[in-house]
Amino acid sequence: MIVRFQYTKLGNAVYIGHLEMTKLFERAFRRSGVIVKYTEGFNPTVKLNFASPLSVGIESEYEVAEVEIEDGSFEHFSRLLLPLGIQILDYKQVEKGVPLMSRLAYSSYCLRPEPNQAEAPALTLSHSLSDWISERLRWFSEQGEILFEKRTKKGSKTVNMKAFVKDIRLSEAGICLATLVSGNNGSLNPVALSGVLFPDCRVKIKRILLADENEKELYLDV
Amino acid sequence: MDLSEVEKPSRYIGGEVNTVVKENPALRFCFAFPDVYEVGMSYVGLHLLYQMINEIPDIAMERTFMPWVDMIAKMQVHQIPLFTYETRTPVGEVDVLGFTLQYELSFSNLVKMLHLSGIPSRSRDRGDGFPLVVAGGPCAINPEPIAEIVDLFMIGEGEEMMPEVLNLAKEYDVRSAEGRRAFLESASRIEGVYVPIFYVPEYRGEVISTYHMFDGSPLRKVRRRIAKGSYRYTKQIVPFTEIVHDRVSVEVFRGCTRGCRFCQAGMIYRPIRENSRDSLLCQAGALIENTGYDELSIMSLSSLDYSEVEDLVSGLLDKFEKEGVSVSLPSLRMDATSVSVLKNIQKVRKTGLTFAPEAGTQRMRDVINKGVTDEDIKNTFEDIFSLGWFRVKLYFMIGLPTEQDEDIEGIINVAKRALWIFKRVKPDDMKKSCEVTASASCFVPKPFTPFQWVPQCSIAEFERKIEVLKAANPGRKITLNYHAPLESWLEGIFARGDRRLSEVIIKAVEMGCLFDGWSEHFKFDKWMEAFALCGLDPKIFNERERSYDEFLPWDFIDCGISKEFLWHEYQKAIRAEITHDCRYGCVGCGVGCLSPDGYATYRFSDDSNFKLKNRKLFPIAGENSEQKNKVRQKDEAEEREGRGLV
Numbered sequence: 086m087i088v089r090f091q092y093t094k095l096g097n098a099v100y101i102g103h104l105e106m107t108k109l110f111e112r113a114f115r116r117s118g119v120i121v122k123y124t125e126g127f128n129p130t131v132k133l134n135f136a137s138p139l140s141v142g143i144e145s146e147y148e149v150a151e152v153e154i155e156d157g158s159f160e161h162f163s164r165l166l167l168p169l170g171i172q173i174l175d176y177k178q179v180e181k182g183v184p185l186m187s188r189l190a191y192s193s194y195c196l197r198p199e200p201n202q203a204e205a206p207a208l209t210l211s212h213s214l215s216d217w218i219s220e221r222l223r224w225f226s227e228q229g230e231i232l233f234e235k236r237t238k239k240g241s242k243t244v245n246m247k248a249f250v251k252d253i254r255l256s257e258a259g260i261c262l263a264t265l266v267s268g269n270n271g272s273l274n275p276v277a278l279s280g281v282l283f284p285d286c287r288v289k290i291k292r293i294l295l296a297d298e299n300e301k302e303l304y305l306d307v
Numbered sequence: 308m309d310l311s312e313v314e315k316p317s318r319y320i321g322g323e324v325n326t327v328v329k330e331n332p333a334l335r336f337c338f339a340f341p342d343v344y345e346v347g348m349s350y351v352g353l354h355l356l357y358q359m360i361n362e363i364p365d366i367a368m369e370r371t372f373m374p375w376v377d378m379i380a381k382m383q384v385h386q387i388p389l390f391t392y393e394t395r396t397p398v399g400e401v402d403v404l405g406f407t408l409q410y411e412l413s414f415s416n417l418v419k420m421l422h423l424s425g426i427p428s429r430s431r432d433r434g435d436g437f438p439l440v441v442a443g444g445p446c447a448i449n450p451e452p453i454a455e456i457v458d459l460f461m462i463g464e465g466e467e468m469m470p471e472v473l474n475l476a477k478e479y480d481v482r483s484a485e486g487r488r489a490f491l492e493s494a495s496r497i498e499g500v501y502v503p504i505f506y507v508p509e510y511r512g513e514v515i516s517t518y519h520m521f522d523g524s525p526l527r528k529v530r531r532r533i534a535k536g537s538y539r540y541t542k543q544i545v546p547f548t549e550i551v552h553d554r555v556s557v558e559v560f561r562g563c564t565r566g567c568r569f570c571q572a573g574m575i576y577r578p579i580r581e582n583s584r585d586s587l588l589c590q591a592g593a594l595i596e597n598t599g600y601d602e603l604s605i606m607s608l609s610s611l612d613y614s615e616v617e618d619l620v621s622g623l624l625d626k627f628e629k630e631g632v633s634v635s636l637p638s639l640r641m642d643a644t645s646v647s648v649l650k651n652i653q654k655v656r657k658t659g660l661t662f663a664p665e666a667g668t669q670r671m672r673d674v675i676n677k678g679v680t681d682e683d684i685k686n687t688f689e690d691i692f693s694l695g696w697f698r699v700k701l702y703f704m705i706g707l708p709t710e711q712d713e714d715i716e717g718i719i720n721v722a723k724r725a726l727w728i729f730k731r732v733k734p735d736d737m738k739k740s741c742e743v744t745a746s747a748s749c750f751v752p753k754p755f756t757p758f759q760w761v762p763q764c765s766i767a768e769f770e771r772k773i774e775v776l777k778a779a780n781p782g783r784k785i786t787l788n789y790h791a792p793l794e795s796w797l798e799g800i801f802a803r804g805d806r807r808l809s810e811v812i813i814k815a816v817e818m819g820c821l822f823d824g825w826s827e828h829f830k831f832d833k834w835m836e837a838f839a840l841c842g843l844d845p846k847i848f849n850e851r852e853r854s855y856d857e858f859l860p861w862d863f864i865d866c867g868i869s870k871e872f873l874w875h876e877y878q879k880a881i882r883a884e885i886t887h888d889c890r891y892g893c894v895g896c897g898v899g900c901l902s903p904d905g906y907a908t909y910r911f912s913d914d915s916n917f918k919l920k921n922r923k924l925f926p927i928a929g930e931n932s933e934q935k936n937k938v939r940q941k942d943e944a945e946e947r948e949g950r951g952l953v
């Protein structure tokens with residue numbers, strides 16, 4: 086049986102790395118009585134797949150993963166005990182289908198710059214934070230291309246960042262919302278974007294949505 | 308402060324499963340491990356004490372660890388003091404700060420942690436508004452090197468002593484100088500408690516001649532505490548990051564009967580006390596259920612000596628096989644029991660096996676009373692290789708008393724034998740070749756062992772011995788590891804040092820020493836500079852031969868083993884005479900584990916009616932002069948991972 090679940094990663098939980106998350110869920114499953122299936126072979130690993138690894142330091146309100154478990158232990162899912170900040174929002178049984186990682190096409194983030202005077206001299210007292218963000222977004226839209234070094238498995242290559250930005254705008258609440266290309270055909274790390282958009286400024290980043298190529302929430306069925 | 312800028316940030320956030328947070332406790336106690344989180348969290352005693360003390364309603368036990376160097380730098384930039392993991396309370400603001408002393412080379416980290424908390428290093432400089440600083444653990448058996456830093460030591464097993472000390476501290480304002488002093492006077496009457504300011508050393512020349520009490524009363528000996536009851540922890544805190552021993556552990560027994568003469572743990576954890584198989588199975592089940600770990604290890608100083616070890620291991624395997632939980636044994640002796648237990652867990656992955664023959668020749672092993680023969684070694688190799696193992700790691704020591712170059716060369720001979728035997732007995736379908744690693748560490752003589760009087764090798768002598776070892780292994784078939792002697796030599800100073808070392812340690816930390824156990828941070832030259840500045844010759848502590856009549860800096864502590872017994876063992880060692888395992892007959896060490904009817908009282912007290920009738924222990928006439936001690940009880944206390952043995 087495959088169970089898909091949606092969860093958060095907020096607060097101090099942002100410092101838990103991706104591999105550590107696998108361990109964390111594996112142990113939580115064992116504690117609650119959810120019996121997880123393992124891969125065959127010499128070094129069995131748990132059949133747990135995440136839609137998209139999240140970099141350390143980034144919060145998320147929308148993470149999706151799938152785990153294969155023994156049929157009888159589904160009811161124990163409700164007993165999962167997880168550390169503060171990691172909360173299961175929903176879970177359901179799904180049919181075996183296209184892996185989450187292959188379905189994923191877009192990740193949406195909100196970027197909240199937290200400048201102080203020393204860090205962002207451009208931001209003077211006459212400016213409000215949202216004015217500054219709009220200014221930076223205008224600058225961004227005016228650029229034909231923004232080249233940056235992207236690290237890949239084979240070293241690094243120069244790519245145009247703008248090709249990875251599906252949508253970027255100022256929200257009503259006055260923060261930056263960005264939908265970035267994400268998935269098997271390459272993805273853009275929001276940290277790289279924020280480095281270009283808000284240079285030398287501390288930026289709080291939170292993932293708010295994962296979606297497929299039709300921009301449909303990844304947790305929903307195809 | 309953004310933790311993503313430091314290495315492994317999840318080791319600083321706290322909030323792990325099974326942690327306990329208490330608002331406004333009557334007493335906030337911070338347990339401090341003077342090394343990084345991954346090391347500290349691997350110490351089972353932490354988990355035991357954490358659950359036990361947090362069961363006391365109005366006392367909160369919180370944790371802190373030594374931050375790694377990148378984190379220390381960040382904390383200094385942002386002016387963040389050392390904090391507790393449960394409530395982020397600055398460590399300087401807790402009521403009681405307690406360090407565990409697991410190895411001597413963590414003393415500098417202890418002082419650094421005081422600095423990071425804004426607490427003065429010397430106990431005499433701490434006036435109003437500072438925590439009471441206490442310490443315990445195996446290295447507290449010679450507390451003197453840090454006697455001017457720590458207010459109170461708990462010597463021996465903590466299960467009963469620690470709640471007694473903390474409950475008493477609740478009655479005093481221990482954060483004020485006056486309240487602390489009143490508390491210390493009262494606490495010094497608790498068995499096992501040592502308050503260094505009440506003991507004044509007298510020196511004759513360069514060595515201590517005796518101590519007297521601060522008020523002129525006769526010297527009061529501090530008796531190592533042996534707990535009467537046992538405490539079975541059922542939870543361990545589950546870390547986010549991978550730690551050194553990432554598993555749950557159950558203590559199968561405490562103490563050891565082998566009597567290896569180099570081994571301090573084998574002396575200072577006596578008498579031997581076993582947990583029953585049923586209680587261990589029950590505890591193991593609870594631990595797995597409460598943590599979700601997939602690995603369990605059985606722990607003790609020599610697990611295969613457990614009287615029901617085969618039953619226990621098969622019981623554990625039956626219980627956990629379905630759940631995919633694996634069972635591991637930390638260290639193995641080279642004898643028949645090992646192999647028979649290994650056959651049982653053979654189904655489990657064939658990872659490498661680790662053995663500790665400790666010395667390369669029969670004579671040398673007799674000197675240290677290791678009790679493993681050439682025949683045992685041969686049989687063990689034959690058995691494990693024919694069962695399909697191909698990777699062995701062998702632990703040895705160099706610099707042992709009476710050692711000759713042929714004993715060092717013998718280390719390589721043992722490793723070579725593994726290669727030969729492998730070729731002869733390996734299964735027909737074995738495609739792998741044999742991997743043998745021989746590891747040599749530099750011997751450090753420890754207090755309360757028969758070798759407490761012997762000089763440690765000089766650095767030059769250790770280096771020469773390493774060259775002898777390398778020369779004996781010209782090929783590349785055996786991987787040879789050896790520890791740099793500098794760390795062991797410094798460890799030798801702290802192990803048998805006195806309280807004049809407190810100033811040296813404080814000075815060294817001011818000059819930048821920390822993480823001495825981590826070779827990339829170890830600064831030997833700074834240490835030597837600190838000794839020079841304090842006008843102290845380090846060699847008087849480690850390289851000097853002591854006589855039987857000398858008053859040793861730890862002689863005011865009664866660890867239960869008589870000094871006569873230790874000396875007798877030392878003399879036998881020089882003659883390469885062995886002493887048998889005291890399970891098969893009392894050897895008269897003085898700890899007095901015999902019940903009045905002459906049987907070994909062998910179990911933790913909840914199994915108190917149990918006696919091993921088939922193993923009657925006969926006192927040996929003349930050797931057992933300390934029978935008066937026999938009322939001393941047997942029970943449970945601190946855990947100890949077999950250090951360095953996997």
